[in-house]
Amino acid sequence: MKRTRSFAVTAALLTSSVPLGLLTVGAGTAQAAARTYFVSPGGNDGNPGTSARSPFRTLQKAADSAAPGDTVSIMNGTYSERSAGSNVLTVKRSGRPGAPITFTAHPGHRPVIHPVKAWNGISVLGASHIVIKGLEIKGNNSALNLVGAERAAKKGDPTYNTNCVSIERNRSTGDLSHHVEVVGNKVHDCAGGGISAIDADHVTISGNHVYSTSWYTVYATSGISVLTPRDVGGGDAKTYKIRITGNRVHDNETKIKWERCRCYSDGNGIIIDTLKGDGDHPAYRGRVLVSDNISYDNGGSGIHSFKSQHVDIVHNTAYLNGRSTRMKSYANIFAHDSTDVRLLNNVAYGRPGQATNSRSRNVDVTYDYNVYFGGKAPEVKGAHDVVADPKFANAGTGANADFRLEKGSPAIGTGTPFAAVTRDITGAGRSGGAPDRGAYAFAPDTGEGAQGGSGDATASPAQEGTAPTTGEQSGAPDSAPTTGTEPPAGTENGTGSDSGLSADGGSGPLAETGGSDPVLPLGIGAVVLALGAGLLLLVRRKRS
Structure with a gap:
């Protein structure tokens, strides 16, 4: 199993067009492809959330589901906190370099994040590599x-x-x-x-x-x-x-x-x-x-x-x-x-x-x-x-x-x-x-x-x-x-x-x-590829 895993990692290093940062060397497999999660006030948190036809209902469900590289696509509607004193959206899960988690409006849509008795409309709480883009956050001053x-x-x-x-x-x-x-x-x-x-x-x-x-x-x-x-x-x-x-x-x-x-x-x-x-x-x-x-x-x-x-x-x-x-x-x-x-x-x-x-x-x-x-x-x-x-x-x-x-x-x-x-x-x-x-x-x-x-x-x-x-x-x-x-x-x-x-x-x-x-500088990339080639040669010798 170890030899097979090493061979798979080496092959991925040598042939994949995926950036090296997206590969997990110890696991022997590349990270899962980035997903888009959809959110709509008419959705349901029991849905898969992975299509506009079956969106999540709450921003929090999407945030708690997202992984590095994922996008949360927010559809038309108004989003408020579920209970007084909470946040409309709390972001605790992190992206990583080159693969942020992005929260943005669905193309052509204009959703409104509307905190009423929340501490925050959006709270990024100890998270990293996060993008918040193209949203309207509207407070409750009018009331x-x-x-x-x-x-x-x-x-x-x-x-x-x-x-x-x-x-x-x-x-x-x-x-x-x-x-x-x-x-x-x-x-x-x-x-x-x-x-x-x-x-x-x-x-x-x-x-x-x-x-x-x-x-x-x-x-x-x-x-x-x-x-x-x-x-x-x-x-x-x-x-x-x-x-x-x-x-x-x-x-x-x-x-x-x-x-x-x-x-x-x-x-x-x-x-x-x-x-x-x-x-x-x-x-x-x-x-x-x-x-x-x-x-x-x-x-x-x-x-x-x-x-x-x-x-x-x-x-x-x-x-x-x-x-x-x-x-x-x-x-x-x-x-x-x-x-x-x-x-x-x-x-x-x-x-x-x-x-x-x-x-x-x-x-x-x-x-x-x-x-x-x-x-x-x-x-x-x-x-x-x-x-x-x-x-x-x-x-x-x-x-x-x-x-x-x-x-x-x-x-x-x-x-x-x-x-x-x-x-x-x-x-x-x-x-x-x-x-x-x-x-x-x-x-x-x-x-x-x-x-x-x-x-x-x-x-x-x-x-x-x-x-x-x-x-x-x-x-x-x-x-x-x-x-x-x-x-x-x-x-x-x-x-x-x-x-x-x-x-x-x-x-x-x-x-x-x-x-x-x-x-990743090209020189470092070249060194990594060279190491990968050496690893491949070593694996082949062990097999023979």
Whole structure:
């Protein structure tokens, strides 16, 4: 039996076109072919679930059935939790490199995941190699109100604390979530956070439309938040492991006091939180890229780094954030109490009297090549920062506000090349020379910016590049927002790196783009095949 098994494995290695990662050498057989599981509210969990004619009824049944490489195809209908306090979908089973488990809408369908009294619409709980793509996650804000929340919102009750999508550690097993992609989803109206990643690593949040979240929770959440990530497989400050790219984020605000301090806090568009570590969390050693996002009309900041390190906030557009009247206004795009953070090629249009950026408690934080307008004078102004009207096509606070650049904008052709970001929010390529600042690349042939920009299209992954020039460094103490946690428990985040920046406009090495799933090099593949050939020869000799 052993010889037969060895021969089968060797033959598979030598002749199969299946990637080597899909073969189980010890078992002597290849992994089963990837399956698609179908889900419909009209289905039955007693069905096989392997065809559109016999779908499962619940998302959970499909999730508990899926194996690496499988797809859960979600058909039209509305999906809610089976009981109060549960999640609509809890993902605990993992995929593996090159074979993720994918949860997506069935072609041509528009299912809605609708948490009502759930902690989360979708919870990735200690799972890895997961893709959540093209779904609508809609919370229950329409059935709630501020008066009710002020009276009844509390810890331990999910009614006013429901998150749309949560990626977190499994506190029972200690397993960390990693290699998770949340791409091209519509995420809105959850009383708690929009998309959060806590104690996770290798996370991509790209091309999502996130709005009207965080209104009623007591946990001080935001539209998109990354909190206390944990290094999985090591990390260094020159390799991106977390990417927040190409999202459209607006109307997220906390209207209820954070239970921890009995104060109002957060409600940001995008926050990178506590990557420097604290007494309960180690410092995160990887690098984070925040690029090509549009963040506007949020209660807190548009985008900011808090107690974090090794973060690049590049080519984003922020407009009239800091709208909350319940707390001191946050700046549009800034870093606070952070180290090795670069804020470059951004466009920030502030409210009257609003802080433009911050130098508070920062070390090795660079602001440069940004366009500022409205609000107070910048606390930190890089050599190439500009204070001028960016001339948006049709700015506003609605879902379809247009932040493309009009002809004559000071943002056109005045940025600094940043090789990690070669495309804009629509996927259009940036010029080979000085790029346009902000999330949109200007299209001179039409006299306006590239079409699109709802944030629903996936932005291109970062490419390896070189570092841009520096502006001034920050570093003065001040008070700043503290960040809350996502229920039922939470934490905060942190990172660090050699910037490779030079004050005279020169460039140095920037963070490399670390691929989510390593590809087997050809050289290694050749060695494996050679070993397989040797094994085949040995088996034949033994037989003879």
